[in-house]
């Protein structure tokens with residue numbers, strides 16, 4: 001994971017609340033099995049509309065998305081974060097994020113910065129009146145700067161530290177492997193195991209056919 | 213110290229206590245895997261040369277992409293086939309147990325865990341799917357995770373997590389006939405909003421919840437995520453133990469007794485404090501449906517499509533305007549007058565045997581409305597077999613419905629079961645987002661009983677709109693336990 005300290009790039013005003021992950025990336029794109037190449041899938045349902053913000057020249061190279069409240073609600077698909085990253089977004093600003101989305105972002109190096117609604121409104125106004133304006137996100141100072149607006153954002157200390165250090169989660173956990181083994185040694189025997197598999201009798205399943 | 217149910221389960225799984233903003237490291241008892249959110253996780257393991265730490269605590273099934281027709285033929289859609297083949301290869305390479313299409317234990321991951329007796333009280337259960345909250349109905353702490361976390365659990369069987377807040381949702385009183393657990397949860401979401409549960413584990417309690425069957429409880433916990441919550445839980449009781457006993461993976465002999473003794477301690481202490489509390493009267497509830505494009509936009513069936521001009525809050529008004537436009541509705545129209553093209557009965561919310569039984573009870577001996585397509589998709593192959601053993605499939609076919617193989621199907625339209633642009637559905641699933649059931653498709657979330665009545669009349673309807681006659685027995689429609697799915701049942705096909 002790359003280290004994140006500050007980033008400056010074109011801000012994209014997405015004036016919508018409740019942008020759920022089905023909007024960020026529709027389910028049909030989840031069929032891929034790779035980890036990259038999702039840029040074409042981002043906001044796919046909206047991209048057909050010429051007036052959609054990313055279809056406007058000035059915003060198309062945007063890297064800081066400025067969205068309304070409850071961004072990333074709905075399905076847990078991490079593809080939403082990959083699509084944003086593959087498109088080139090480095091940070092998303094919103095007054096409130098869905099928990100799973102925020103968690104996924106932190107793990108992938110996408111900064112989900114919680115900015116007060118009033119500040120989002122101010123930033124929207126600037127970005128809309130002067131398309132192409134750049135936004136600077138300073139993770140160290142926890143500030144966003146856009147034109148003459150300087151706003152604080154919230155992010156938990158742990159995610160911030162990991163983003164700044166560019167640390168991989170699994171490696172961090174495996175430093176405590178012996179503690180995991182100790183815990184396992186004490187687990188009660190009634191807790192279930194999937195192997196060896198216990199089954200009900202095997203039965204032949206007949207395929208359903210179209211009716212009518 | 214007094215604790216809530218969620219706190220107790222959490223405490224029992226802390227491998228390493230965090231401090232100063234560092235999250236706790238939590239042990240995971242059961243990791244469920246499906247084909248959509250796992251390929252990149254396995255790819256990550258391969259890239260870093262890691263293995264699956266505990267294949268014996270991991271279970272995979274194919275559900276999201278699987279076709280519901282002609283399952284004996286190769287999957288026509290190439291990308292779907294690739295995803296499923298990838299899971300099969302990964303399961304083989306990493307030694308993970310997999311229930312594939314055509315296997316009697318294949319089905320939606322949230323049905324397969326419980327029906328095998330793997331989901332039990334006091335566990336931590338995770339899956340790369342937000343509706344993992346379903347398993348909380350057993351008193352497990354169960355929540356959806358993203359693909360990086362899937363990789364993390366595969367590699368370490370743990371997850372670093374910051375503690376959740378807790379919310380008690382008490383549902384007092386008795387459900388009126390014709391209302392179900394689906395109506396309870398839709399009413400809760402309409403009340404607290406799609407963001408109302410954010411950061412919380414919801415604990416459902418109260419008389420009305422206690423009276424629900426295991427499957428009805430699963431419907432409620434399933435949709436906790438639609439209120440934004442991380443998880444939903446219900447304290448285990450005799451109903452839970454009865455459901456579990458005798459299932460293939462349920463503890464046996466002395467282990468069973470020890471387990472039950474421990475499970476009985478899994479309830480919120482009387483003096484435990486919740487970070488938030490919500491109270492609802494079950495007797496006030498009636499069949500609930502959604503009119504908009506998020507699960508919080510729900511109203512009783514007797515209401516009308518909202519009139520945006522009457523909504524004070526600016527944000528809410530614009531959201532409502534947008535939803536009404538997408539849904540192709542006219543403000544002020546009685547919800548009962550809305551005509552649907554498709555009725556979908558299935559999904560991890562309402563595709564279980566009790567759901568199918570209650571629908572069958574309503575539609576038996578009737579014909580569906582002419583211009584409505586009715587799709588019945590059991591949640592798992594085992595549910596399908598049981599339904600067929602009970603003759604429910606005949607009832608559906610005679611009614612004019614299609615009877616399909618198990619899977620997620622039209623809940624999210626990753627397989628060929630999709631709505632066409634502009635098509636309107638009454639669906640027993642859990643999400644009415646734009647395009648969720650197919651690009652341009654319009655979804656009204658409903659209970660199985662409303663789905664059945666709607667299939668008969670062609671417009672959104674409840675049992676009250678039907679002339680049910682004397683002989684139809686309505687007593688089990690209020691969510692009281694019907695005969696549980698018997699795992700030991702030998703099915704003759």
Ligand code: SF4
Nearest residue numbers: 343559560620623624
């Ligand atoms: S049935 Fe729907 S909600 Fe449930 S797991 Fe499948 S896609 Fe997700």
